[in-house]
Amino acid sequence: MPAGESKFDAYQTSLTGRYCSPEMSSLFSQRSRHSTWRKLWLLLAESEKELGIEAVTQEALDQMQAHLILTDDDFEVARVEEKKRRHDVMAHVHAFGAVAPAAAGIIHYGATSCYVTDNAELILMRDAMDLLLPKLAKVISNLAKFAVEWKATPTLAYTHLQPAQLITVGKRAAQWAQDLMFDLESIEHVRSELKFRGAQGTTGTQASFLEIFDGDAAKCDALNDLLCKKAGFPACYDVSTQTYTRKVDLMVANAVTGLGASAQKIAGDIRHLAAWKEVEEPFEKDQIGSSAMAFKRNPMRSERIYSLARELMSKPASFANTLSDQWMERTLDDSAIRRMDIPEMFLLADAILIGLDNVTDGLVVYPKRIDFRVQEELPFMITETIIMRLVARGESRQEAHEQIRVLSHQAGHEVKHEGRPNDMVARIKATEFFKPIWGEIDDMLKSELYTGRSADIVERFCGAGGTLEQKIKPYKAIIDKTTTAELSV
Known part of the structure; x- marks a missing residue:
């Protein structure tokens, strides 16, 4: 930023400035991304040395290890280099070599740019899912408690948005929780199946590594085994081109953006219930609902969730287009769009979960109002x-x-x-x-006669020993020590 210029003088994304968590924002920061590149270069050099490449010295590894986290000065060196070379990866190779001179000649040895860019994206997506999953489990836990508390309270059900046979307040919340459980399972699945690109060379043939290992294919395999172990991945994808297939991004996107659909459904229901004055999101003592209409209690958190969810749900089409537009072994038109799509997808999901946690941990129920509306329709129900x-x-x-x-x-x-x-x-x-x-x-004319097995369904699904308790059990330690997340604004 030029001297004298404030951050308020340039566009700032509202995701990082207003909605998402510091942890997710930090994960996708430039320092995080490019420090991950440096860690990948170090892992490559370490593995090459372990497999007998004499050009990699211990001094080189020590210097690389000492400068893994980029400083502001490192970014300035890289900026100058990129302006001259028009290549961001090579700019950072030179910037790393400037602070690790003993390694300058072997950084990126045998690799193509996608060794760092693609593997870094896989690491960031993996770590981002690890941030999302406990937050999603926390929201499910909130809804499970709410559902059990209100499992027997009759309320109007709606089909075609017209009053239908009664359910209970808890039964509706159990349905929300089940949708989120499916999202949890989907994200867990793609997280567990995520693999590494590894060191595959410029078109995925490992030709460059076959060269540096004097034709020893076993060492090429050993190199990727080492890289996967060091980076914490189970294996590399069996086939890569210059990149890992962009199908992976689409599979991740389908799982993560499914959360957006669930969130919009839940937020939409809460907005309707608020309009009917039956259930409201938390409303703080000094909160203002409208600048003009002082009496208003607008469901602004649910509206925000709804809005962010709509944007999140737009992402799969973009990822599908990126995949389908990769000609042959790779075209660079995947680069600029993925720089936006991948971080934004996770930042949106993170912001949505912060909002859902806040709302579901403080839902306010008005039983008398609910019963009043039930009694209006009950004569038809009987x-x-x-x-x-x-x-x-x-x-x-x-x-x-x-x-x-x-x-x-x-x-x-x-x-x-x-x-x-x-x-x-x-x-x-x-x-x-x-x-x-x-x-x-x-x-x-007793409303509790018309809720069927609603209470039993809730107890079986949301209660002690129920389906949800088992599903979120791996996250219980995190949930128990987490208080409800407050929205930034």
């Missing part, structure tokens, strides 16, 4: 039971259905056109056809 009981007493199912249809339309007219309360029950009690069950109607 009609199916009424029909079944009449049929059991010998009445025609079709005639009972027609009688209910007529009365329900009349009651609906009162509600919609006249703004009056639902008088369906009074109409039933005044209609002779329903006389056989008049004495039972009041007992039918």
Whole structure:
């Protein structure tokens, strides 16, 4: 940044400045990325020395080890070099050699640029998933506790966004948690399957390494075994070109961006529930809902989650296009877009999970309001039971259905056109056809009778020893010591 210029004078991404965690922002920083390059060059040199390459000296390794983390001065040297050479990897090779002169002649020995760029991306994606998974498990844990707490509280269900057979507040939360559990499983799977590119040469044939090892193919394999072990990967991909296949990026993206779809669904539901005044996200004492309308309690956290999720869900198409547009063994039009897409994908997912943690750890439920809205619709909800009981007493199912249809339309007219309360029950009690069950109607108006097995479903899935408890068990130590994340703003 030029002297005298403030950070406020240049564009700053809102992801790092406003929404995501310092840990995720740091992981994808230039210092992290280029220090990872240096670590990869050191791993390559160490492995080559272990396999008998005499040009790699211990002094060279010691100097490389001492300068793995780039300083601001290192970045300036690299900037000057890149302006002259128009090649970022070679600029950093020269910058590393300037502080590790004993290694200057062997840094990047046998490698192509993708040795550092691609392997670094794989390391960063692996570490980013390791940051996301505990946060996702924490949100699932929040929802599991919430679901169990409210497992038996009847609430209106909706199909077509119209009132349907009752469920419970906890049952809806259990559905949210199950979607997130699927996301957890998907990310865990791609994380476990992630491999290394390793040292494969310029087109994936290992020709350069076959040369430096005097035609010894076993040493080429041993080199990659060493690199994988040192970098913490199970193996290299069986086939590489100049790069690892961009199919890997797409598979990772499909797993990570699936979280966006789940988050948007959850945030959308909460926004509707807030509009109905049934359930709200946390609202702080001094929080302002609107600059003009002081009474407002806008669900701004859920809206933010929804917005970020929409952007996250746009990423798979970009990764798919990058994969499909790689001609033959590689074209460089994958470079600039991946510099944006990979970090942004993880920064978005991180910001979404911070928001979801905050919201799900402090959801506010208004049981009386929920019951009020249930009672508005309950007279319609009991009609199916009424029909079944009449049929059991010998009445025609079709005639009972027609009688209910007529009365329900009349009651609906009162509600919609006249703004009056639902008088369906009074109409039933005044209609002779329903006389056989008049004495039972009041007992039918208990909302807990119409939630089916909701409470059992919640307990089995979210309760002690349930599916979710087993699924998030590997993250329990982290969850237990984590307090709810606060949004940056």
